[in-house]
Structure formats: C-alpha cells, structure tokens
Amino acid sequence: MPASDIKPTGPLVLVCGEDEFAVSQRAKQLYQQWTTELGGMDHEIIDAGAANSGEALRALAKLREALQTLPFFGSGKAIWFQSCNFLGDERTAGAQAVTETLTEVAKELKEFSWNNVRLLITAGKVDKRKTFYKTVEKIGVVQLFAAWSVDDKNWAAEAEITAQRALRTRQKDISGEALAELVNCAGVNARLLNNEIEKLSVYVGDRPRIEVEDVTAIVTRNKQAHAFALGDALGDRDLPRVLRTLDEELWGLQFDRQKSEIGLLYGLITKVRVMLLLKEMLREGWLKPDGDYNRFKTQLERLPADSLPDDKRFNPLSMNPYVLFKALPHARRYSTAELVRAMGLLLECNQRLIFSNLDDALILQQTLVQIVHSDDARPQRAAVV
Numbered sequence: 001m002p003a004s005d006i007k008p009t010g011p012l013v014l015v016c017g018e019d020e021f022a023v024s025q026r027a028k029q030l031y032q033q034w035t036t037e038l039g040g041m042d043h044e045i046i047d048a049g050a051a052n053s054g055e056a057l058r059a060l061a062k063l064r065e066a067l068q069t070l071p072f073f074g075s076g077k078a079i080w081f082q083s084c085n086f087l088g089d090e091r092t093a094g095a096q097a098v099t100e101t102l103t104e105v106a107k108e109l110k111e112f113s114w115n116n117v118r119l120l121i122t123a124g125k126v127d128k129r130k131t132f133y134k135t136v137e138k139i140g141v142v143q144l145f146a147a148w149s150v151d152d153k154n155w156a157a158e159a160e161i162t163a164q165r166a167l168r169t170r171q172k173d174i175s176g177e178a179l180a181e182l183v184n185c186a187g188v189n190a191r192l193l194n195n196e197i198e199k200l201s202v203y204v205g206d207r208p209r210i211e212v213e214d215v216t217a218i219v220t221r222n223k224q225a226h227a228f229a230l231g232d233a234l235g236d237r238d239l240p241r242v243l244r245t246l247d248e249e250l251w252g253l254q255f256d257r258q259k260s261e262i263g264l265l266y267g268l269i270t271k272v273r274v275m276l277l278l279k280e281m282l283r284e285g286w287l288k289p290d291g292d293y294n295r296f297k298t299q300l301e302r303l304p305a306d307s308l309p310d311d312k313r314f315n316p317l318s319m320n321p322y323v324l325f326k327a328l329p330h331a332r333r334y335s336t337a338e339l340v341r342a343m344g345l346l347l348e349c350n351q352r353l354i355f356s357n358l359d360d361a362l363i364l365q366q367t368l369v370q371i372v373h374s375d376d377a378r379p380q381r382a383a384v385v
Contacts, residue, residue, distance in 0.1 A: 010114075010139075010140050010141055011114040011117060011118040011119065011140075012109065012114070012118070012119050012121075012136060012139060012140030012141070013030060013118075013119070013120050013121070013140055013141045013142075013143065014121045014122075014123065014126075014133075014136045014137075014140060014141070014142045014143070015027045015030070015120065015121070015122050015123075015143045015145070016087070016121075016122065016123040016124065016125075016126045016142070016143070016144055016145070017124070017125075017144045017145035017146050017147065018124060018125055018145075018146060018147035019145040019146060019147040019148070019190055020124065020191070021190040021191035021194060022145040022190055023122055023123075023124070023145050024122070026143060026145065027080070027082075027120060027122045030120055031043075031045075031078060031080050031120055034078040034118050034120070035078050037076075038075055038076035038077065038078055038116070038118070039075055039076070040071055040075060040076065040077070042069075042071035042076075042077045043077060043078040043079070043080075044066045044077070044078075044079050044080070045079075045080045045082055046059060046062045046063055046066060046079065046080065046081050046082060047059065047082055047083065048063075048081045048082055048083055048084035048085070048086075048121075048123075049082075049083045049084070049085050050085060050086055050092050051092075052092060053092055053095035053097055053098050055092075056086045056092050056093075056095070056098045056101075057097060057098060057101055059081075059084070060098075060101050060102070060105055063079070063081050063105065064105065064108065066079045067079065067108070067112060067117065067119070071116065071117075075116055076116035076117065076118065077116065077117050077118070078117075078118045078119075078120065079117070079118070079119045079120065080120045080122070081119065081120065081121040081122070082122055083122055083123070083124075084121055084122065084123040085123065085124060086098055086102075087102075087123045087125075087126040087127065087130070087132060087133065088123070088124065088125040088126050088127050089125070089127055093127070099130075102130070102131070102132040103131050103132065105132065106131050106132045106134075106135035106136075107135075109135060109136070109139065109140075110135060110139055119140075121136070147188065147190070148188035148190065149188060155188055156180075156183055156184075156320045156321065156322065159183045159186070159188070159190075159193060160179050160180070160183050162190065162193065163179060163182060163183060163193060163197060164179065166193075166194060166197045167197060167200075167201070167210070170197075170201045171208065172200075172201055172204070172208060172209070172210055173208055173209045173210070174209065174210040174211075175209070175210070175211050175212060176292075176293045176294040176297075177212045177292075177293040177325075178210050178211050178212040178214065178215050180293055180321070180322035180325070181212050181215045181216065181219075181322070182196060182197075182200070182215050182219060183322070184228075184320070184322050184323070185215065185219045185220065185221045185222060186219070186222060187222040189222060192220075192222060196218075196219045196220060199218055199219065199220075200214060200215065200218060200219065203217070203218045228267075228323070228326075229245050229248075229249075230242070230245045230246060230249055230264065230267065230268065231267055231268060231270070231271030232326065232330070233245045234268060234271060234272075234330075234368065234371065234372065235271065235275065235327060235329075235330025235331075235333065236330065236333065237333050237334075237372050238372075239368075239369065239372045239373070242368050242372055243365060243368070243369075246264075246361075246364060246365065246368065249264055250264075250361050250364075261353055261360040261361075261364060262350070262353060262354075264364065265346065265349060265350055265353065265364070268346055268368075269343070269346050270313075271327070271330075272339055272342045272343055272346065272371075273313070273314070273343070274319070274323070274324065274327045274331075275327055275330055275331040275334060275339055276331075276336070276339045276340070276343070277314060277316060278316075278324065278327055278328055278331040279331045279334075279336050279339060280336075281303075281316065282331070282332075283336075286299075286303055286304070287299050287300075287328075289328060289329075289332065290328075293322065293325050296321070296324075296325045296328070297321050297325075300316060300317070300321050300324065303316060303317065305317065338371075341371075342371045345367050345370050345371055346367065346371075348367070349363055349364065349367040
C-alpha cells in the first residue's frame with residue numbers, strides 16, 4: 001500500500017506490517033506531518049521494543065503517562081509509540097500481565113478525549129483477534145504494510161512501481177530493462193531496493209536517465225539474484241563460466257547453512273524447466289523473440305490464460321517476467337531434445353547426490369558438462385527453435 005495513497009483521518013493511527021521499511025517510512029512521514037501541524041515542543045517518542053514482559057509493561061506505563069500529560073507549549077501533542085513488538089503472537093505478548101494491561105489501555109483509548117492529542121503506534125506483525133487491535137481499528141485508523149513475497153505473482157510489479165516513485169522524487173528516469181534488473185537484484189527486500197536506488201542516483205550524478213549498464217555496475221545482487229548466476233551460465237552454454245560459477249557456489253555453501261548442493265540442483269532444474277516452457281511458447285507462436293523488455297512484457301500479457309496450466313511452476317503468468325525475458329535467448333541456444341535430455345540428466349544427478357558415495361561437487365560438475373556439451377552446437381550459437 002503506497003504511502004502517498006494514504007490519507008489518515010482521526011488522531012489515532014496504527015501503522016503495522018512485516019514490511020519494516022515501509023512501516024518506518026510511513027510513520028516518519030506521519031509523525032513529521034503531525035508535529036508540524038501541532039507546533040510546540042511537547043511531542044514524545046516512546047520506545048516500545050520490549051525483550052520481556054517487564055519492559056513491555058514499562059513501555060505501556062510511559063504511554064499512559066504521556067496520554068495524561070497535557071501539552072504545555074503549542075497547540076497540541078503528538079505521541080509516537082515506536083516499534084511495539086508485543087501486539088502479535090510473540091512470547092512477550094502472551095504474558096498475562098501484558099494482555100491485561102493492553103486491554104486496560106484499549107478501554108482508556110475508547111474513553112480518551114482526543115482534543116489536541118494524537119497517537120501514532122508502529123508495530124510489526126499484529127494479532128487482529130486481540131482486543132487492543134480491534135479497539136484501534138474501530139476508533140482509529142490501521143495502515144497495514146504487508147511485505148512482498150516471491151509467492152505473490154505481483155510482487156515484481158509492485159516493486160517496480162515503488163522504485164519508479166522513489167526515482168521520480170530524485171528527478172531520475174529509468175529504462176524498462178534497467179528497472180527490471182534493479183528489482184531482480186534487490187528482490188523482495190524493500191529496504192535493500194531503496195538503498196540501491198540511493199546508490200544509483202549518486203552513481204549517475206547529474207545524468208537524468210538510468211540504463212541497465214548503470215544497474216549492472218553499481219547495484220548489489222541479493223542472494224536470490226546470485227542464485228541465478230549458475231543458471232544463466234548454463235543457459236549461455238558457457239562451460240568455463242559454468243564451472244567457475246559452480247565452484248563459487250560450492251565455496252559459499254560452507255558459510256551458509258540454508259544452502260546445499262541439492263538446492264543448487266533444484267535451481268538448475270527450474271532454469272531448464274523455464275527454457276523448455278519458453279521453447280514451447282515460441283513453437284506455439286505465443287511469443288516472438290524480442291530484445292526489448294517492454295515489448296516482451298506486452299507479449300506475456302496477451303498469452304491465452306485458459307491454455308496455461310494451473311500449477312504456477314509451469315505457468316508463465318505466475319513468474320517474474322524479467323526472469324523469463326533473460327531466459328529467452330538461453331532457450332534458443334538449446335534444441336527441445338537437448339532440454340528434455342537435460343531434465344533427465346538432472347533427475348539422475350538428484351538420485352546420485354542422495355544415494356551415491358561420490359563427491360557432490362564432482363557429480364554436479366559431470367552433470368553440467370554433459371548438459372552444456374553438444375556435438376552439433378557450439379557454446380555461443382543459438383539452437384534451432
């Protein structure tokens with residue numbers, strides 16, 4: 001929910017959600033707006049981040065005291081109950097004393113006279129079933145900022161809109177492909193996206209337009225974007241780069257317990273599956289090879305939805321369009337038979353990783369060499385569609 005689209009009413013506002021960056025930005029904007037309108041110096045910011053029930057109770061006590069302390073200067077008072085972390089299902093929130101005190105505060109808020117007093121509460125995840133949330137929702141305004149998720153097919157589009165808005169405030173324009181690459185690098189992390197936009201703006205200086213070369217040169221790639229590097233090398237049929245990237249990925253496994261050889265394999269399976277899907281769409285005439293990202297997106301929007309599978313793993317409309325765009329030339333470097341063979345080799349690789357005593361790195365290397373090597377196709381030559 002874009003901050004610029006929100007027009008809060010009333011003196012009580014709860015800004016919450018798992019998108020910490022959006023919550024923080026919106027809260028700062030609203031608090032600054034309130035303090036400017038009210039004037040004076042009686043405004044308060046109360047740290048509501050609590051490590052235990054005792055700290056939560058002390059924060060609530062400060063809130064009640066702030067509400068009862070009338071402003072001495074200016075025409076009003078703004079209170080920011082900041083970063084409250086006991087409105088959800090956290091352990092601290094479940095403490096009986098905290099639950100009872102929140103219920104008492106909720107009752108006081110309903111009876112409170114809001115003349116010249118405004119209360120802003122910021123929190124992460126909240127429990128909408130609890131009395132406190134229901135009370136705030138009834139007598140005030142709740143602004144919820146849900147975090148982007150890769151499971152949401154619209155996350156990339158929402159991220160692009162957010163990025164464009166942020167760039168406009170900096171008097172910058174960006175090409176379609178550069179915007180897609182920026183979002184692809186930052187992923188679903190809104191804070192990282194904003195940081196990279198700031199870096200880009202400084203990098204291009206007085207130049208008003210940002211191109212894809214600028215993004216490639218300066219933007220940091222997140223873990224998800226890094227994971228595409230091996231698949232991209234495979235798609236390019238560049239064996240030296242495939243083996244070099246595989247070595248880098250295997251080295252990184254030593255420092256990241258969330259990654260594994262099986263995870264690398266599943267990423268390769270996804271890459272080959274996407275190339276097969278694109279190959280079929282080219283054969284059906286649903287897509288035409290196009291080097292312009294915006295025109296490619298237009299083609300995707302015209303795909304016959306009723307002819308596409310419900311399983312989003314095989315449905316191009318549920319995928320990031322830029323990932324498909326980057327994979328399009330890769331699909332043309334392989335024949336359909338080669339891609340089918342590649343899927344068989346990856347299945348065999350999966351079985352060997354699980355049941356074989358051979359070194360995992362060697363198994364992956366052998367599989368990739370077999371996929372990339374072809375007697376009738378050079379690494380950099382496009383295969384016949």
